[in-house]
Amino acid sequence: MSAVEDFRRYFAECPLVAIVRGVTPAEAEAIAGALYRGGIRIIEVPLNSPDPLESIRIIAAKFGDRALIGAGTVLDPSQVAEVANAGGRLIVSPNANTSVIEATVAAGMVSSPGYFTPSEAFDAIRAGAHSIKLFPAEAATPAVVKAQKAVLPPNVPLIVVGGVTPESITGWLDAGADGFGLGGGLYKPGQTEQATLEKARAYVAALGGQ
Template identity: 55%
Template sequence: MNLVAILRGITPDDVLEIGKVLVEAGINRIEVPLNSPDPLISIRKLQEAFGEQAMIGAGTVLTVEQVAQVAETGARLIVSPNCNPAVIRASKEAGMTSFPGVMTPTEAFVAIDAGADALKLFPGELVGPIGLRAMKAVLPREMPLYAVGGVTPANMADWLAAGATGFGIGSSIYKPDDSAQIVADKARRLVDAWNVAQ
């Protein structure tokens, strides 16, 4: 299942409880953005607890130094909001998976040339399924493309029809004050929508 749960604002105290309900719902990729409280602690906790069941990593990774810090946690996924070839190359040299953010074909091809494993179409709501369809016409067919921003259970089928490989889900799956039960309910709705849209 190609869903990435984005836990922006999560704290180390809450991360294991939230991670548990996500994994139980079938979510197999989880990122903690580096602008969250004590993100490296949360990432390490997730990796130690769920690293065998899900790909754990960091979001909002902007520098080569941050890539090295995340690598020390044992996590395997680097997600960025932008296309920085140095960050992409550093991620690959560290044996990690790189999902850089792109919004245009030019950025997409720069990311591909730098070794990106998948592209993060961000902000997705600005490009929309129509823009994605146009980009897919020129990008390598085998390059995975994840829409991030504005994806909900209601529009998931439209994105998949336009050629999205998967999605990064932020506030539709987690907000800082959400209880584990709320997150579990949101995750189930998203997983159900994914299964129906396939």
């Protein structure tokens, strides 16, 4: 399957994106394994992590046939090829840089740029984004998502990123959010494999309560 087809399949199975900022190559396989056992099928290693391309390479080699692995905090189009060469198939950015989006699409990878305003969202979608992430969600409310969903294309998933807790998931979903990017609430640098598994299961269980 293509990266986009895998994204849609995994996102439908579990609409959570794990953001493992700060993970090291030595920990990468164990942490990814905990996330996978917890039910999460989409994992991004931010490029401001220690040796991120090596972590992506390790995780993709182990889980790339059953999960979607990629990079976050991608700020420049040149980084897209580097991530692809490491086995990544997902490019996530904090902003709506259309050059990065277009490079991602051209490479056959999944583009998930960040946005905050409707103008940014529409620019990203026009450039080919496969999903858009509302970031930072701490500065927004479910009412913002509800208003934006009324005008945004329904076939482009809206992913809420920033400060999401298992307890807050219901409010966002009720407003129309399609999924969530989970950072510090799911993984912090140095966190154990067991703690990562428990947190992943808590978020997945919160989805199941809907």
